[in-house]
Amino acid sequence: xxxxxxxxxxxxxxxxxxxxxxxxxxxxxxxxxxxxxxxxxxxxxxxxxxxxxxxxxxxxxxxxxxxxxxxxxxxxxxxxxxxxxxxxxxxxxxxxxxxxxxxxxxxxxxxxxxxxxxxxxxxxxxxxxxxxxxxxxxxxxxxxxxxxxxxxxxxxxxxxxxxxxxxxxxxxxxxxxxxxxxxxxxxxxxxxxxxxxxxxxxxxxxxxxxxxxxxxxxxxxxxxxxxxxxxxxxxxxxxxxxxxxxxxxxxxxxxxxxxxxxxxxxxxxxxxxxxxxxxxxxxxxxxxxxxxxxxxxxxxxxxxxxxxxxxxxxxxxxxxxxxxxxxxxxxxxxxxxxxxxxxxxxxxxxxxxxxxxxxxxxxxxxxxxxxxxxxxxxxxxxxxxxxxxxxxxxxxxxxxxxxxxxxxxxxxxxxxxxxxxxxxxxxxxxxxxxxxxxxxxxxxxxxxxx
Numbered sequence: 001x002x003x004x005x006x007x008x009x010x011x012x013x014x015x016x017x018x019x020x021x022x023x024x025x026x027x028x029x030x031x032x033x034x035x036x037x038x039x040x041x042x043x044x045x046x047x048x049x050x051x052x053x054x055x056x057x058x059x060x061x062x063x064x065x066x067x068x069x070x071x072x073x074x075x076x077x078x079x080x081x082x083x084x085x086x087x088x089x090x091x092x093x094x095x096x097x098x099x100x101x102x103x104x105x106x107x108x109x110x111x112x113x114x115x116x117x118x119x120x121x122x123x124x125x126x127x128x129x130x131x132x133x134x135x136x137x138x139x140x141x142x143x144x145x146x147x148x149x150x151x152x153x154x155x156x157x158x159x160x161x162x163x164x165x166x167x168x169x170x171x172x173x174x175x176x177x178x179x180x181x182x183x184x185x186x187x188x189x190x191x192x193x194x195x196x197x198x199x200x201x202x203x204x205x206x207x208x209x210x211x212x213x214x215x216x217x218x219x220x221x222x223x224x225x226x227x228x229x230x231x232x233x234x235x236x237x238x239x240x241x242x243x244x245x246x247x248x249x250x251x252x253x254x255x256x257x258x259x260x261x262x263x264x265x266x267x268x269x270x271x272x273x274x275x276x277x278x279x280x281x282x283x284x285x286x287x288x289x290x291x292x293x294x295x296x297x298x299x300x301x302x303x304x305x306x307x308x309x310x311x312x313x314x315x316x317x318x319x320x321x322x323x324x325x326x327x328x329x330x331x332x333x334x335x336x337x338x339x340x341x342x343x344x345x346x347x348x349x350x351x352x353x354x355x356x357x358x359x360x361x362x363x364x365x366x367x368x369x370x371x372x373x374x375x376x377x378x379x380x381x382x383x384x385x386x387x388x389x390x391x392x393x394x395x396x397x398x399x400x401x402x403x404x405x406x407x408x409x410x411x412x413x414x415x416x417x418x419x420x421x422x423x424x425x426x427x428x429x430x431x432x433x434x435x436x437x438x439x440x441x442x443x444x445x446x447x448x449x450x
Contacts, residue, residue, distance in 0.1 A: 068116060122242025146212075151208060154169075166182070195283040202287055316383070341378040
């Protein structure tokens with residue numbers, strides 16, 4: 001056997017050649033060094049377990065197996081979509097043996113490979129129940145509806161990318177809504193997954209202040225725990241439905257072009273999946289959602305360096321409620337005021353504590369309104385909080401004189417509020433040894449506000 005001795009100079013030249021070749025390939029692919037890095041140990045960049053990496057050329061059985069691994073859901077039940085051609089109504093219901101009929105009690109049909117194959121081929125559209133036994137899940141999806149759904153979803157993805165969370169964007173069945181999903185390499189506590197998702201939503205709302213806070217109820221799984229009565233949790237429409245894919249719906253988008261990936265399977269095979277340890281760490285890193293009295297100061301967006309500069313003067317009017325012009329506020333200021341005008345729903349907490357179904361029970365109660373005149377109206381008692389948050393954002397508050405108590409408008413109102421605060425913090429009058437109860441004159445002097 002011949003032994004080839006390679007000198008250190010040859011190794012250095014080969015290393016330089018390989019580095020130059022890597023740089024050339026990165027330029028051709030349009031990738032940065034950060035994008036081309038090797039996945040961290042806490043993440044799984046590729047599917048190492050069967051069926052491994054799947055592409056459009058893979059067999060149908062490999063695609064079914066991959067689909068069930070990535071979109072892991074309960075196997076003892078799935079949902080089917082129904083439509084009434086006469087009324088135009090549609091919806092979802094659990095698949096039941098023998099079909100649904102009023103008053104009948106039949107077992108659920110199991111989610112099988114054949115059912116998934118029919119979904120992927122377009123013969124039916126199924127819904128998945130992602131909350132697994134033991135209050136665990138393998139993926140988390142945020143559902144965005146309405147005309148601004150795509151803008152809301154992009155804000156969510158921006159917040160996710162800022163903290164290193166790999167999220168994907170899917171166009172819903174309607175072609176208007178959007179789903180943003182995060183995948184896990186193993187079972188994750190639903191409470192930890194939802195904490196991460198809600199923290200990302202809070203940041204997204206700070207980036208895009210006009211997002212509806214009801215989006216907090218559009219995370220799937222929608223509950224932290226399964227109902228003790230044998231409930232199955234909430235469902236979400238499964239992606240990659242064969243017939244919808246032909247119309248460019250239920251598919252995943254390239255964030256650079258917002259067009260569907262040419263090879264959906266190859267793209268999903270390359271998506272990073274967070275490990276349970278990584279989810280727990282990220283759940284502690286994201287900002288907790290604070291509402292009501294817990295909102296003490298402005299919560300600025302941290303996932304963007306762009307700082308919008310709207311009007312330097314914010315118009316606030318005090319009538320039956322406290323109204324502020326939304327266009328005068330930064331997105332973070334608008335989001336902070338909305339959260340201050342909200343509160344946790346005690347019914348939701350009680351039902352979840354008792355492991356009852358929380359379907360159609362909102363997590364938060366909202367006491368703000370957004371009329372068509374472009375204002376945000378919150379309860380009158382939050383006027384102090386509105387003024388302090390607006391001023392913390394560097395804006396000056398002005399108000400119509402007639403909208404505030406007193407002849408001199410806002411300045412008079414502030415003076416009176418300051419006097420009330422000093423009065424509340426003033427010490428109680430001391431009792432005189434000569435008189436059990438102070439005289440009216442002495443009481444007046446003791447409580448005098450200077």
